[in-house]
Amino acid sequence: MTGREERVARAALTRIGEPGDEAMNRWLDRYGAVETLKAFGSDSPLPGASRTRWAGLRQRARGLDPEADLAAIGALGGRFVCPDDTEWPSQLDDLGDGRPVGLWVRGRASLRMWALRSVAVVGSRACTDYGAHMAATLGSSLASRGWTVVSGAAYGVDGAAHSGALAVEGATVAVLACGVDMAYPPGNGELIRRIGEQGLLVAELPPGDHPTRSRFVLRNRVIAALTRGTVVVEAELRSGSLVTARRALGLGRLTMGVPGPVTSGLSAGVHQLLRGEGIVVTDAAEIVELVGAIGELAPERRGPMVPRDLLSPEAARVLEALPARGALGIEAVARAAALAEDRALVRLQELRSLGFLERIGDRWQLARSANQHTNR
Structure with a gap:
């Protein structure tokens, strides 16, 4: 279990480095969080940092109040989870030097336990009615079988997948590109609030931090690493969902795609994925057959996962x-x-x-x- 001083230092470091900062993780491995944080009080850069970058990091290190951040997450009923904590999902360590410094988590369930049987459902923000229907159906069907549905709380496929899981009172996790106290996108504010109450909100960024384009891309690696497999429902040839899928492939996770009309540009990225290492799936039973345990060829229908099951x-x-x-x-x-x-x-x-x-x-x-x- 991470000690208090180390935890506070790691919380502070989430405000200094960007998600997936490999140099930061190498410093943590070599010096520990406390000494790494102290190093920002010096003009001398740690190994691997140029003077220009070091100056930028030191600028961010000024005036930090990690205790206030920890108090803020506590007031929301959440916590800050570190790599040595029992709640830490060990599969995130597959990211190597790109693993999160820590995770800000909001919700009552154990992230580690929910991630053990989890599937990512991702896809286009501007999805068609078909894409929204398939995502919602997969979300509800997977949750009904006791699987946790993981996505990014974005418009389109992400929101539909979360909503499907919530509709059957199942387990769902939203990995955000901002603080867990922020509702982004704003139009999904009510959905994000419900996920915080019934499921889990997870972020590498501390309370109050806003999303940026690069943070959305970096967030995708956490979705890919956290889950047993990734399902793509509608994606154009250039899509953040394909970034998640390719990251999942690189981590040795199963990568699946739901086919759409061959005339639809919104399914072109999925079809390209399926021409490579992606596997065609059309319903939750086929997904569970791929990511589940031996013998789950025809998964038994079961009620939604509830907190006491964990x-x-x-x-x-x-x-x-x-x-x-x-x-x-x-x-x-x-x-x-x-x-x-x-x-x-x-x-x-x-x-x-x-x-x-x-x-x-x-x-x-x-x-x-x-x-x-x-x-x-």
Whole structure:
């Protein structure tokens, strides 16, 4: 687990470097976050930085308040996740020197757990009705099968995929090119708000940071690395979605495409992808057959993933030990869950942090939302 000083330093570094800054990651590997941050107080550049670039980075390093950023994400019910944290998705390490310095995460679920069974659905912002229909259908069908739908919350295919997952109360993650407190694009503000409440918002950039063209491109590498596979639904020959798909290919991930009319320029990029290493898919069952475990040739239909599905067995037992009404003390909870009191207390605190429980003095009871999850 990352120490407090290291965490604060990494939070500060997300304001200094741009996403995917390979030199920054090499400095982190060599010196650690604390010493790297201190180095910006000197005129002498660290290895690999020109004096011009170093001056620009030092300019950004002035007047930083990472504690305020950490407080801001906490006020939103979020956190800053570092590479050594248990919530860190280890598949992001496949990006090598281009991996994120850290991730600002908003939402209750565990990013690592949701990413274990995740698929990216990306495509054109100016999609056709066909593209929007296919993206929404894939989003809802994948989520219904217990898969997390990952996209970028943009107009068009991205928004339709997220909306499809939300419609069945499934798991969905939006990887943003701005701070998780920002609604971009503005027209998807309501959608982004719902994802923050029901799913996860993820960003490399700290609260308040705005998107730029380059940040959208860099964001795509996180989508590609985070997921088991990427599905492209409608993309022109020059499309950011194809950048995501090619990055996924380079990382050894499965890359899939939904074919469209051969006369449609919006499907030309997908068809080019399918002429190479991309695989044709037409529905969620075919996607799961490719990215799922052995035996998932004809995936069994299941209900949407809910937060309690991601709990550890111990935490689930503790949650089940609490009655639908009333509160219990630690001794009663430990006895019902067949755990030592110290282990039961750890799980109770974990469940409270996730919003399942409330503490009333020395007794514990289900939160209202936990009652809703229990009844499903």
